[in-house]
Amino acid sequence: MATEIKSTTAPSWPAGVRLPVLLTFEHQSGEGAPLLPGDRPNYMVGGAMQYGARRGIWNVLEVLDRLGVKATFLMCGGTAEKYPDAVRAAHAAGHEIAGMSYGFDRVRTMSPEREQGVVRRTAKVLADVCGAQIKGWRCPDYRVSPQTLDILSDEGFVWDSSLLNDDLPCWFDCTGGRLIEIPFTTSTADKTFVGYPYPMRGGPDGLANVWEYEFDVLYRESAHAPRFMILSIQTWATGRPANLRTLRRFIERIKEHNDVSFARCGELAGWCAQNPARN
Numbered sequence: 001m002a003t004e005i006k007s008t009t010a011p012s013w014p015a016g017v018r019l020p021v022l023l024t025f026e027h028q029s030g031e032g033a034p035l036l037p038g039d040r041p042n043y044m045v046g047g048a049m050q051y052g053a054r055r056g057i058w059n060v061l062e063v064l065d066r067l068g069v070k071a072t073f074l075m076c077g078g079t080a081e082k083y084p085d086a087v088r089a090a091h092a093a094g095h096e097i098a099g100m101s102y103g104f105d106r107v108r109t110m111s112p113e114r115e116q117g118v119v120r121r122t123a124k125v126l127a128d129v130c131g132a133q134i135k136g137w138r139c140p141d142y143r144v145s146p147q148t149l150d151i152l153s154d155e156g157f158v159w160d161s162s163l164l165n166d167d168l169p170c171w172f173d174c175t176g177g178r179l180i181e182i183p184f185t186t187s188t189a190d191k192t193f194v195g196y197p198y199p200m201r202g203g204p205d206g207l208a209n210v211w212e213y214e215f216d217v218l219y220r221e222s223a224h225a226p227r228f229m230i231l232s233i234q235t236w237a238t239g240r241p242a243n244l245r246t247l248r249r250f251i252e253r254i255k256e257h258n259d260v261s262f263a264r265c266g267e268l269a270g271w272c273a274q275n276p277a278r279n
Helices: 043-067 077-082 084-092 112-130 148-154 190-194 203-221 241-254 265-273
Strands: 019-027 072-075 096-099 170-174 177-181 229-234 260-262
Touching (some): 019 203, 019 265, 043 084, 072 077, 072 084, 077 084, 077 112, 084 112, 096 112, 112 148, 148 170, 148 177, 190 229, 241 260
Antiparallel strands (some): 170 177
């Protein structure tokens, strides 16, 4: 079982980078929609999520392109098969493509063999669709199994971003070698404010406030110690016009700081690898 490496060193960022900001977009087409009693499809919630694959991701890609920002897209393999053009567009634009299961599979109670099959199937689909050899992963709903990190390391993955356990990246000793965990927080996740279930908890203004407060605190603290900011964003939620405006304004504000860098998860993992943890 994967064991966390207790580090005596903090990560260091490249010269000129005071605070890395990671935008991670979770992309599905309704695979994660909860079913109604009797296993009936939930067309309201499922339809809202499908918006992300049909239109939301294109809106997000347009904003990122206009502002010159690169991000990480965590994809369901089933979504990539149904809507391949958007996946290819994201990859061609220089965004990092990572995995988020095949069909929003709940891996927490899966057998190791079945979970490994989900990881392999997802990686193959994404490679077939856009050519990306994915090196990163996030479990649906952030629910890992006891063997998730070991499976990812065995399959050659470099990083995972499923845990909510720290403010900084941390290393795990796994059966396939070291794996870096890039933790995040649901307190700034867009779906907390602009997603289901009704009612929205704060709406676009609430989302804007929490993103700005989080940035202000982390930027101030980064003057004295390493910090990074990571946001979990749904293409089906922030891809909507009002919420997209919040994203655009946030990025524009961040870009006013010359010592803040938008980074992909793989880049951050590479920076951490240059200053590996020591016991």
